[in-house]
Amino acid sequence: MFSLVIRYSKEVQAALAQNAPLVALESTIISHGLPRPTNIEVALAVEEIVRTNGAVPATIAIIDGEIHVGLESNSLDRIANDSSILKASIRDLASVTAKKLSAATTVAATSHIAHAAGISFFATGGLGGVHRGAQETWDESADLHSLASLPVLVVSAGAKSILDVAATLERLETFSVPIIGYRTNRFPGFYLSDSGFDLEYRAESAEEIAAIWQARNEVKTNNSGMVVANPVKNQMDFALHEKTLHEGLAAAEVAGIKGKSVTPFLLEYFHSHTNGESLRVNIEIIKENSALAAKIAVAAAQIK
Numbered sequence: 001m002f003s004l005v006i007r008y009s010k011e012v013q014a015a016l017a018q019n020a021p022l023v024a025l026e027s028t029i030i031s032h033g034l035p036r037p038t039n040i041e042v043a044l045a046v047e048e049i050v051r052t053n054g055a056v057p058a059t060i061a062i063i064d065g066e067i068h069v070g071l072e073s074n075s076l077d078r079i080a081n082d083s084s085i086l087k088a089s090i091r092d093l094a095s096v097t098a099k100k101l102s103a104a105t106t107v108a109a110t111s112h113i114a115h116a117a118g119i120s121f122f123a124t125g126g127l128g129g130v131h132r133g134a135q136e137t138w139d140e141s142a143d144l145h146s147l148a149s150l151p152v153l154v155v156s157a158g159a160k161s162i163l164d165v166a167a168t169l170e171r172l173e174t175f176s177v178p179i180i181g182y183r184t185n186r187f188p189g190f191y192l193s194d195s196g197f198d199l200e201y202r203a204e205s206a207e208e209i210a211a212i213w214q215a216r217n218e219v220k221t222n223n224s225g226m227v228v229a230n231p232v233k234n235q236m237d238f239a240l241h242e243k244t245l246h247e248g249l250a251a252a253e254v255a256g257i258k259g260k261s262v263t264p265f266l267l268e269y270f271h272s273h274t275n276g277e278s279l280r281v282n283i284e285i286i287k288e289n290s291a292l293a294a295k296i297a298v299a300a301a302q303i304k
Protein backbone atom coordinates (compact mmCIF):
# COMPACT_ATOMS: atom_id res chain seq x y z
CA MET A 1 0.00 0.00 0.00
CA PHE A 2 1.08 3.59 -0.58
CA SER A 3 1.39 5.86 2.39
CA LEU A 4 -0.13 8.47 0.10
CA VAL A 5 -3.92 8.44 0.26
CA ILE A 6 -5.62 6.99 -2.80
CA ARG A 7 -8.96 8.50 -3.74
CA TYR A 8 -11.38 5.80 -4.79
CA SER A 9 -14.57 6.36 -6.72
CA LYS A 10 -17.68 5.21 -4.88
CA GLU A 11 -18.14 2.14 -7.03
CA VAL A 12 -14.48 1.11 -6.76
CA GLN A 13 -14.55 1.55 -2.99
CA ALA A 14 -17.65 -0.66 -2.77
CA ALA A 15 -16.13 -3.27 -5.08
CA LEU A 16 -12.92 -3.43 -3.03
CA ALA A 17 -14.91 -3.82 0.20
CA GLN A 18 -16.87 -6.74 -1.31
CA ASN A 19 -13.91 -8.33 -3.11
CA ALA A 20 -15.81 -7.87 -6.38
CA PRO A 21 -13.99 -8.19 -9.73
CA LEU A 22 -12.26 -4.96 -10.81
CA VAL A 23 -10.61 -3.85 -14.03
CA ALA A 24 -8.05 -1.05 -14.10
CA LEU A 25 -8.17 1.29 -17.10
CA GLU A 26 -5.44 3.71 -18.07
CA SER A 27 -5.90 7.39 -18.78
CA THR A 28 -3.04 8.19 -21.19
CA ILE A 29 -5.14 6.71 -23.96
CA ILE A 30 -7.86 9.25 -23.04
CA SER A 31 -5.64 12.35 -22.71
CA HIS A 32 -2.95 11.61 -25.28
CA GLY A 33 -4.10 8.68 -27.41
CA LEU A 34 -7.51 9.69 -28.74
CA PRO A 35 -8.77 12.99 -30.16
CA ARG A 36 -11.48 15.09 -28.50
CA PRO A 37 -14.43 14.70 -28.19
CA THR A 38 -14.21 11.00 -29.08
CA ASN A 39 -11.92 10.40 -26.09
CA ILE A 40 -14.53 11.05 -23.39
CA GLU A 41 -17.19 9.08 -25.28
CA VAL A 42 -14.85 6.11 -25.54
CA ALA A 43 -13.76 6.40 -21.90
CA LEU A 44 -17.39 6.28 -20.75
CA ALA A 45 -18.32 3.50 -23.18
CA VAL A 46 -15.38 1.38 -22.04
CA GLU A 47 -16.35 1.75 -18.37
CA GLU A 48 -19.88 0.63 -19.27
CA ILE A 49 -18.53 -2.40 -21.16
CA VAL A 50 -16.60 -3.47 -18.05
CA ARG A 51 -19.81 -3.21 -16.01
CA THR A 52 -21.85 -5.13 -18.58
CA ASN A 53 -19.30 -7.94 -18.33
CA GLY A 54 -19.67 -8.17 -14.57
CA ALA A 55 -16.73 -6.16 -13.23
CA VAL A 56 -16.19 -2.65 -11.89
CA PRO A 57 -14.08 -0.17 -13.91
CA ALA A 58 -11.26 1.66 -12.15
CA THR A 59 -9.89 4.34 -14.45
CA ILE A 60 -6.64 5.62 -12.95
CA ALA A 61 -5.21 9.16 -13.12
CA ILE A 62 -3.65 11.89 -10.98
CA ILE A 63 -5.69 15.02 -10.39
CA ASP A 64 -4.12 18.01 -8.62
CA GLY A 65 -1.53 15.73 -7.05
CA GLU A 66 -4.04 13.16 -5.82
CA ILE A 67 -4.03 9.58 -7.07
CA HIS A 68 -7.48 8.54 -8.23
CA VAL A 69 -8.56 4.94 -8.70
CA GLY A 70 -11.93 5.20 -10.38
CA LEU A 71 -12.82 8.61 -11.76
CA GLU A 72 -16.04 10.44 -10.94
CA SER A 73 -17.45 12.25 -13.98
CA ASN A 74 -15.86 15.66 -13.28
CA SER A 75 -12.41 14.04 -13.01
CA LEU A 76 -12.90 12.03 -16.19
CA ASP A 77 -13.94 15.21 -17.91
CA ARG A 78 -10.68 16.92 -16.83
CA ILE A 79 -8.57 14.04 -18.05
CA ALA A 80 -10.31 14.17 -21.41
CA ASN A 81 -10.51 17.93 -21.95
CA ASP A 82 -7.81 19.76 -19.98
CA SER A 83 -4.83 20.23 -22.30
CA SER A 84 -2.42 20.74 -19.38
CA ILE A 85 -2.79 17.08 -18.33
CA LEU A 86 0.68 15.50 -18.34
CA LYS A 87 1.63 11.96 -19.35
CA ALA A 88 2.96 10.14 -16.30
CA SER A 89 4.99 6.98 -16.28
CA ILE A 90 6.23 5.45 -13.03
CA ARG A 91 9.18 7.81 -12.63
CA ASP A 92 6.88 10.83 -12.88
CA LEU A 93 4.59 9.82 -10.00
CA ALA A 94 6.61 11.45 -7.21
CA SER A 95 7.08 14.76 -9.03
CA VAL A 96 3.47 14.94 -10.17
CA THR A 97 2.06 14.25 -6.71
CA ALA A 98 4.57 16.45 -4.82
CA LYS A 99 3.93 19.37 -7.17
CA LYS A 100 0.14 18.80 -7.09
CA LEU A 101 0.01 18.42 -10.85
CA SER A 102 -2.48 16.47 -12.95
CA ALA A 103 -1.48 13.60 -15.19
CA ALA A 104 -2.79 10.71 -17.18
CA THR A 105 -1.06 7.42 -16.38
CA THR A 106 0.60 5.09 -18.89
CA VAL A 107 0.41 1.30 -18.80
CA ALA A 108 3.44 1.31 -16.48
CA ALA A 109 2.11 3.93 -14.05
CA THR A 110 -1.43 2.53 -14.14
CA SER A 111 -0.10 -0.97 -13.33
CA HIS A 112 1.94 0.45 -10.45
CA ILE A 113 -1.09 2.18 -8.93
CA ALA A 114 -3.48 -0.70 -9.67
CA HIS A 115 -1.17 -3.09 -7.85
CA ALA A 116 -0.99 -0.74 -4.86
CA ALA A 117 -4.79 -0.66 -4.83
CA GLY A 118 -5.04 -4.47 -5.04
CA ILE A 119 -6.29 -4.62 -8.63
CA SER A 120 -4.76 -7.34 -10.83
CA PHE A 121 -6.55 -7.00 -14.17
CA PHE A 122 -6.01 -4.17 -16.58
CA ALA A 123 -7.14 -3.34 -20.12
CA THR A 124 -5.28 -1.05 -22.50
CA GLY A 125 -5.10 -0.58 -26.28
CA GLY A 126 -1.58 -1.44 -27.34
CA LEU A 127 1.47 -2.02 -25.17
CA GLY A 128 4.47 0.24 -25.28
CA GLY A 129 7.69 -1.51 -26.26
CA VAL A 130 10.98 -1.13 -28.07
CA HIS A 131 10.87 1.69 -30.62
CA ARG A 132 12.22 1.38 -34.13
CA GLY A 133 15.77 2.67 -34.18
CA ALA A 134 16.21 1.86 -30.48
CA GLN A 135 19.77 0.67 -31.26
CA GLU A 136 20.54 4.40 -31.60
CA THR A 137 17.95 6.08 -29.37
CA TRP A 138 17.60 3.50 -26.56
CA ASP A 139 13.88 4.30 -26.63
CA GLU A 140 12.15 1.44 -24.88
CA SER A 141 8.86 1.91 -23.05
CA ALA A 142 8.77 1.57 -19.27
CA ASP A 143 5.68 -0.58 -19.94
CA LEU A 144 8.03 -3.54 -20.52
CA HIS A 145 9.78 -3.12 -17.20
CA SER A 146 6.45 -2.73 -15.38
CA LEU A 147 5.25 -6.02 -16.85
CA ALA A 148 8.42 -7.64 -15.56
CA SER A 149 8.12 -6.26 -12.06
CA LEU A 150 4.41 -5.95 -11.22
CA PRO A 151 1.88 -8.79 -10.88
CA VAL A 152 -0.72 -7.26 -13.18
CA LEU A 153 -2.39 -8.97 -16.14
CA VAL A 154 -2.59 -6.57 -19.08
CA VAL A 155 -5.02 -7.22 -21.92
CA SER A 156 -3.77 -5.53 -25.09
CA ALA A 157 -4.01 -5.86 -28.87
CA GLY A 158 -0.30 -6.64 -28.94
CA ALA A 159 2.39 -4.00 -29.05
CA LYS A 160 1.75 -0.83 -31.01
CA SER A 161 2.63 -1.32 -34.67
CA ILE A 162 4.71 1.88 -34.60
CA LEU A 163 7.26 -0.16 -32.60
CA ASP A 164 9.96 -2.69 -33.37
CA VAL A 165 7.74 -5.68 -32.62
CA ALA A 166 10.48 -8.32 -32.92
CA ALA A 167 12.65 -6.49 -30.40
CA THR A 168 9.66 -5.95 -28.11
CA LEU A 169 8.94 -9.69 -28.10
CA GLU A 170 12.58 -10.45 -27.34
CA ARG A 171 12.54 -8.05 -24.38
CA LEU A 172 9.36 -9.64 -23.03
CA GLU A 173 11.08 -13.00 -23.24
CA THR A 174 14.16 -11.67 -21.42
CA PHE A 175 11.91 -10.20 -18.73
CA SER A 176 10.11 -13.58 -18.40
CA VAL A 177 6.69 -12.08 -19.15
CA PRO A 178 4.23 -14.71 -20.39
CA ILE A 179 2.18 -13.82 -23.48
CA ILE A 180 -1.07 -15.66 -24.10
CA GLY A 181 -2.82 -15.26 -27.44
CA TYR A 182 -6.57 -15.01 -27.07
CA ARG A 183 -7.89 -17.39 -29.73
CA THR A 184 -4.77 -16.78 -31.81
CA ASN A 185 -1.32 -18.29 -32.37
CA ARG A 186 0.01 -15.00 -33.68
CA PHE A 187 1.11 -11.91 -31.79
CA PRO A 188 -1.34 -9.17 -32.81
CA GLY A 189 -0.06 -5.89 -34.24
CA PHE A 190 -2.40 -3.32 -32.65
CA TYR A 191 -4.02 -1.78 -35.77
CA LEU A 192 -3.36 -5.10 -37.52
CA SER A 193 -4.60 -8.49 -36.28
CA ASP A 194 -1.27 -10.18 -36.94
CA SER A 195 2.16 -8.65 -36.43
CA GLY A 196 3.80 -11.51 -38.33
CA PHE A 197 5.21 -13.22 -35.22
CA ASP A 198 4.17 -16.52 -33.66
CA LEU A 199 3.02 -17.06 -30.10
CA GLU A 200 3.68 -20.27 -28.20
CA TYR A 201 0.57 -20.26 -26.05
CA ARG A 202 -3.05 -19.52 -26.75
CA ALA A 203 -6.26 -19.70 -24.76
CA GLU A 204 -9.82 -20.09 -25.94
CA SER A 205 -11.63 -18.57 -22.98
CA ALA A 206 -11.40 -16.14 -20.09
CA GLU A 207 -11.56 -19.14 -17.75
CA GLU A 208 -8.50 -20.69 -19.35
CA ILE A 209 -6.61 -17.40 -19.01
CA ALA A 210 -7.66 -17.08 -15.36
CA ALA A 211 -6.36 -20.61 -14.74
CA ILE A 212 -2.95 -19.72 -16.22
CA TRP A 213 -2.87 -16.56 -14.11
CA GLN A 214 -3.63 -18.66 -11.03
CA ALA A 215 -0.98 -21.27 -11.93
CA ARG A 216 1.72 -18.59 -11.61
CA ASN A 217 1.22 -18.83 -7.85
CA GLU A 218 2.02 -22.53 -7.82
CA VAL A 219 5.22 -22.17 -9.84
CA LYS A 220 6.20 -18.95 -8.06
CA THR A 221 6.28 -16.74 -11.14
CA ASN A 222 3.66 -14.51 -9.59
CA ASN A 223 5.91 -11.52 -9.04
CA SER A 224 5.63 -10.44 -12.64
CA GLY A 225 2.76 -9.63 -14.93
CA MET A 226 1.29 -11.33 -17.97
CA VAL A 227 0.21 -10.13 -21.40
CA VAL A 228 -3.04 -11.31 -22.91
CA ALA A 229 -2.88 -10.53 -26.61
CA ASN A 230 -6.33 -9.96 -28.10
CA PRO A 231 -6.25 -9.36 -31.87
CA VAL A 232 -8.53 -6.74 -33.36
CA LYS A 233 -11.24 -8.40 -35.48
CA ASN A 234 -11.66 -5.73 -38.16
CA GLN A 235 -8.11 -4.61 -38.75
CA MET A 236 -6.97 -1.47 -40.51
CA ASP A 237 -6.48 -1.64 -44.26
CA PHE A 238 -2.99 -3.13 -44.62
CA ALA A 239 -1.72 -0.85 -47.40
CA LEU A 240 -3.04 2.26 -45.66
CA HIS A 241 -1.33 1.12 -42.46
CA GLU A 242 2.03 0.62 -44.18
CA LYS A 243 1.84 3.96 -45.97
CA THR A 244 0.79 5.92 -42.86
CA LEU A 245 3.42 4.26 -40.68
CA HIS A 246 6.15 5.05 -43.18
CA GLU A 247 5.08 8.69 -43.52
CA GLY A 248 4.43 9.12 -39.80
CA LEU A 249 7.89 7.84 -38.82
CA ALA A 250 9.45 10.21 -41.35
CA ALA A 251 7.37 13.14 -40.04
CA ALA A 252 8.47 12.36 -36.46
CA GLU A 253 12.08 12.36 -37.59
CA VAL A 254 11.74 15.70 -39.41
CA ALA A 255 9.93 17.27 -36.43
CA GLY A 256 12.64 15.99 -34.05
CA ILE A 257 10.09 14.22 -31.82
CA LYS A 258 11.80 12.46 -28.90
CA GLY A 259 11.14 10.65 -25.63
CA LYS A 260 7.63 10.43 -24.29
CA SER A 261 6.19 12.50 -27.14
CA VAL A 262 6.97 9.86 -29.78
CA THR A 263 3.97 7.60 -29.13
CA PRO A 264 1.32 10.39 -28.88
CA PHE A 265 2.79 12.02 -32.01
CA LEU A 266 2.56 8.85 -34.08
CA LEU A 267 -0.92 7.92 -32.85
CA GLU A 268 -2.11 11.44 -33.67
CA TYR A 269 -0.45 11.19 -37.08
CA PHE A 270 -2.44 8.03 -37.78
CA HIS A 271 -5.69 9.59 -36.54
CA SER A 272 -5.31 12.64 -38.76
CA HIS A 273 -4.08 10.82 -41.89
CA THR A 274 -6.33 7.77 -42.22
CA ASN A 275 -9.76 9.33 -42.58
CA GLY A 276 -11.04 7.94 -39.28
CA GLU A 277 -9.79 4.42 -40.00
CA SER A 278 -7.13 4.27 -37.25
CA LEU A 279 -9.60 5.81 -34.81
CA ARG A 280 -12.25 3.20 -35.63
CA VAL A 281 -9.73 0.42 -35.05
CA ASN A 282 -8.31 1.96 -31.87
CA ILE A 283 -11.81 2.26 -30.41
CA GLU A 284 -12.67 -1.34 -31.29
CA ILE A 285 -9.41 -2.47 -29.68
CA ILE A 286 -9.96 -0.76 -26.36
CA LYS A 287 -13.59 -1.86 -26.17
CA GLU A 288 -12.80 -5.52 -26.93
CA ASN A 289 -9.87 -5.55 -24.52
CA SER A 290 -11.98 -4.10 -21.72
CA ALA A 291 -14.67 -6.71 -22.23
CA LEU A 292 -12.10 -9.51 -22.15
CA ALA A 293 -10.34 -8.09 -19.08
CA ALA A 294 -13.68 -7.96 -17.26
CA LYS A 295 -14.43 -11.59 -18.18
CA ILE A 296 -10.99 -12.65 -16.92
CA ALA A 297 -11.49 -10.74 -13.65
CA VAL A 298 -14.84 -12.48 -13.16
CA ALA A 299 -13.37 -15.90 -14.00
CA ALA A 300 -10.46 -15.32 -11.61
CA ALA A 301 -12.84 -14.37 -8.80
CA GLN A 302 -14.68 -17.67 -9.33
CA ILE A 303 -11.44 -19.69 -9.00
CA LYS A 304 -10.76 -18.05 -5.64
Ligand code: PSU
Pocket: 026, 028, 029, 032, 033, 034, 105, 106, 107, 108, 124, 125, 126, 127, 128, 129, 140, 141, 142, 143, 259, 260, 261, 262, 263, 267, 282
Ligand atom coordinates in the same frame (compact mmCIF):
# COMPACT_ATOMS: atom_id res chain seq x y z
N1 PSU B 1 -2.67 2.16 -26.19
C1 PSU B 1 -3.40 2.95 -27.02
N2 PSU B 1 -3.15 4.30 -26.97
C2 PSU B 1 -2.22 4.85 -26.12
C3 PSU B 1 -1.46 3.99 -25.26
C4 PSU B 1 -1.73 2.65 -25.35
O1 PSU B 1 -4.25 2.48 -27.79
O2 PSU B 1 -2.06 6.07 -26.10
C5 PSU B 1 -0.42 4.60 -24.32
C6 PSU B 1 -0.27 3.74 -23.06
O3 PSU B 1 -0.49 4.58 -21.94
C7 PSU B 1 1.16 3.27 -23.10
C8 PSU B 1 1.83 4.42 -23.76
O4 PSU B 1 1.67 2.99 -21.81
O5 PSU B 1 0.91 4.69 -24.85
C9 PSU B 1 3.24 4.09 -24.21
O6 PSU B 1 4.00 5.25 -24.23
P1 PSU B 1 5.60 5.17 -24.35
O7 PSU B 1 5.81 4.52 -25.70
O8 PSU B 1 6.08 6.59 -24.30
O9 PSU B 1 6.06 4.34 -23.21
Ligand code: MN
Pocket: 139, 140, 141, 142, 259, 260, 262
Ligand atom coordinates in the same frame (compact mmCIF):
# COMPACT_ATOMS: atom_id res chain seq x y z
MN1 MN C 1 9.88 6.14 -24.82
